[in-house]
Amino acid sequence: MTTSIIGFPRLGEFRELKFTTEKYFRGEIGEAELLETAKDLRSKHWNLVKEAGISEIPSNDFSHYDNVLDTAFLLNVVPKAVQDLALTDLERYFALARGYQGEKGDVRALPMKKWFNTNYHYIVPKFEKETDVRLASHKIFDEFAEAKAQGLLTRPVLIGPFTFLQLADYEEGLDATDFVEGIVATYQEVFARLAELGAETIQLDEPSLVKDLAAEEKALFLDIYNRLLADKKGLSVLVQTYFGDVRDVYADLIALPIDALGLDFVEGKKTLELVSTGFPSDKVLYAGIVNGKNIWRNDYAKSLAILEQIPAENLVLSTSCSLLHVPFTTANEEFEETIVQHFAFAVEKLAELRNLDTIVAGGGQEILETNKALFAAERVGENADLSARIAGLTDADYTRLPAFAEREVLQAERLHLPELPTTTIGSFPQTAEVRATRLAFRKGDLSAQEYDDFLAKHIDEWIKWQEEVGFDVLVHGEFERNDMVEYFGQNLSGYLFSKNGWVQSYGMRGVKPPIIWGDVTRLQPITVKWSSYAQSRTTKPVKGMLTGPVTILNWSFPREDISIKESTLQIALAIKEEVLDLEAAGIKIIQIDEAALREKLPLRRSDWYEDYLDWAIPAFRLVHSTVAPDTQIHTHMCYSEFTDIIPAIDNMDADVISFEASRSNLVILDELKAQNFQTQVGPGVYDIHSPRVPAEGEIDHTIEAILAKVPSRKVWINPDCGLKTRGIKETRKSLVRLVEAARAARQTITD
Structure with a gap:
């Protein structure tokens, strides 16, 4: 052999x-x-x-x-x-x-x-x-x-x-x-x-x-x-x-x-x-x-x-x-x-x-x-209380009330947003200075107060810039986060993190998936501190930014000793606690990213529901099912093909969903229209995975194409994805064009 x-x-x-x-x-x-x-x-x-x-x-x-x-x-x-x-x-x-x-x-x-x-x-x-x-x-x-x-x-x-x-x-x-x-x-x-x-x-x-x-x-x-x-x-x-x-x-x-x-x-x-x-x-x-x-x-x-x-x-x-x-070798790790x-x-x-x-x-x-x-040999023990919580979940735990149509009215009354509200997906450029400062803090070369002062300064700068440009819903920029999954995993039990466990995601972009070692529970509040701080610096709404349970699971190396469904529900209960803490802190809009929703979708359609969607979609609903009707829940989905699971996505019961759309020429819009999609949508109007700045009039034409297929009252204007990997100059120039194009489109609607 x-x-x-x-x-x-x-x-x-x-x-x-x-x-x-x-x-x-x-x-x-x-x-x-x-x-x-x-x-x-x-x-x-x-x-x-x-x-x-x-x-x-x-x-x-x-x-x-x-x-x-x-x-x-x-x-x-x-x-x-x-x-x-x-x-x-x-x-x-x-x-x-x-x-x-x-x-x-x-x-x-x-x-x-x-x-x-x-x-x-x-x-x-x-x-x-x-x-x-x-x-x-x-x-x-x-x-x-x-x-x-x-x-x-x-x-x-x-x-x-x-x-x-x-x-x-x-x-x-x-x-x-x-x-x-x-x-x-x-x-x-x-x-x-x-x-x-x-x-x-x-x-x-x-x-x-x-x-x-x-x-x-x-x-x-x-x-x-x-x-x-x-x-x-x-x-x-x-x-x-x-x-x-x-x-x-x-x-x-x-x-x-x-x-x-x-x-x-x-x-x-x-x-x-x-x-x-x-x-x-x-x-x-x-x-x-x-x-x-x-x-x-x-x-x-x-x-x-x-x-x-x-x-x-x-x-x-x-x-x-x-x-x-998979990563290169365990020889470069520091695990026991x-x-x-x-x-x-x-x-x-x-x-x-x-x-x-x-x-x-x-x-x-x-x-x-x-x-x-x-x-x-037994590798990890079981958290009996967590197992009992999962076993005790009922249909009511996965159901948000009132229905979307009623919530939509209540949220409009609370938020007072214009038509075609503008926002970004969450992260702003993480410069060499940001990465170096985070590393210095992690190595003990910077005190907690010095690091907090650094983060506050960056948040202040970007909040002010977003206000000056004219964004309607702001973000704090996520400068404290190394990765949208690892950052959460560091505050959850059951997670391990490699030192050099890099895996190629696209092009030269590497990710370092954390490892789910045991049962997952939330150890402490994760995002409330900086979301609350950012909201205190402006009268405009600032989105709380979370990663959803399905994406955390799919962008981790999962356990093989329990089912993926059980692991996902463990994570969902942990993120649910974070959602409720953000809401209690006065955050009106909470984005729960499910960028990798489709990633573990079985390749054969016959396996889609029983093997995946029948528990993945409810896991997302579990996270936000008990928030107040006028708290607006957003989610975001990255590069993939979503047209064939539109009903399942609508069934997530989010209030706003933003999609990657610019590189795929907005093809998803036809299916949204055909399926009578109810959720408000933010199709990405420009590609953030390229350093290219949209040409003059380019975003205007994109918005025009969106409005030809989706009612303006249902549309948000945003980039394709987070801006973590982009440079500051190209980001600001692109976002200024985005806001200008949205203003021009609003004027057209008014006229």
Whole structure:
């Protein structure tokens, strides 16, 4: 038996790629230095995987921003507006990822969406009528050659043609079938060039196969692969799936002339059942048995029990998905041994694969017994009182009264806001000074009073600026918060925090998900101090800013010893206490962000409600169900696809919901109108994930498009998301244009 992984983290052990790329963005270094850093990281990672004893090593899983965007450049699926700019290839690449605004032109970034059921985001490619699909990049070949020059025969990885077409957008009048011929021809050219370079196998990632497949989607997949596999150019083809099972197409997959198939035995509910029906002896099964998305140690006994039931004659042990979704290594952490022994980050998962391989081969009995002892011991005790509270919840605990329509009237009378009220999502830029001061306080180099004075000064400055610009509902800026989940977790029992547990979220943006270790309760008030202070500095309403229970759960590494539902309800009860304290302190508007609501939504529609929405939506309602009718509850949702769960979102029973919308061209508005959405809405009017400042008139046109589909009395004007990662100058210029556009739109309504 051999071992492999689907992909490896690319930011670097200490986020080297992030920091070097940001220097490039700031103009402090050139392309050559950035590319050299990337090359060094690839070499380090390949050799690390090799030295860990992994038999098959992937290449081209590295990316400067996103693998889907890499594939778009490979296939020349690049909008004409960007191709026409007099930019280098790398500049064009980043222009699509981040937007470009300079002397050579002005282009907006492509849309960004969640990568299946993870917190990673991919750039959405777009096919236009002018799109000429052809081989247009050499990255995959260069990286294979790099590894080969170091004596490593890697397996090149590429987003599969079916998944690429499924994830892409299309200009009106076009669909995937218009590009099948060009896609197949280009992939075959990739095959041929890799074979010339000495490659033996190519990995085609097809995670879209784990979703519900309509008849026409299944037909598209088979059409592509029957054409593609007619001439493999001498390569062995591995079709790799992850994040679920392939029940809709398993029989077709094993009948295709592919050489290997990768299946997920962690998240794939029916994967074992499917392979139990038989697996071809002439194909290799890559068994995803080590969890690539969570940080807990693998239970070897459970994994071995699964492996014993797999009938495949040729088996490779692998991860359930790319290790992109977990931190680099526990070696850089400071947990006690009694704690860290329960964790496996990316490097440790390599060892788990090797250990399982050793045990299956008939050795490693001591390793197995040590692992069994780890799982036999009680890790944490149960909070009996908390369990009783959850068991005692009734329907009344999830129901807010009176109904929304009556609350809407009462809130309007209390708040006296104009039509098209303006606000931001919560955070303002966290400058180097803010981060350095917070670090100094955490290290004890700054007293509590000195730190409080610093925060008060920043809050005062931004409250005054918001008043001068003319915002209607203000925010305090969240300068005291390092992260919207970690900040709350630090004030909750049951949480642990890594020192270097960074995971890529999008582009060079890393997040450090906290770890839910035990039962969760609130230890003390979390946000009341600074929300109350900000409100005392103005007569305008200041939003209290909280992170919702579903997002806290989804942006943490969850426990595996209790259900996700139970963990979420524990968090919901804790955040409920915070909501009531804010209300008691006189905060009239409370925003409870559920940025990651969709993140854990099952990929198959048949599992949506029973496995997720039937408890996730009530968990949000539990948080705000007992506030007064005239307290206005907001929530916010980040980059994702929400159009198919609009009724569930309306059922959250918030008073105002703000959505990411600018990068997705406001497509959600059509569905809001069709579903007779009752909640007030704030579709984002400009993209904050790009440094680009909206052009003159741009936000005006966006507001005009919103008002064409949503009644003005239901509309709020706000950016897409929080402004933590942006610079002060670009933020202020963009927000001034936002307020000016809202004023102009109000005048139009009045006229």
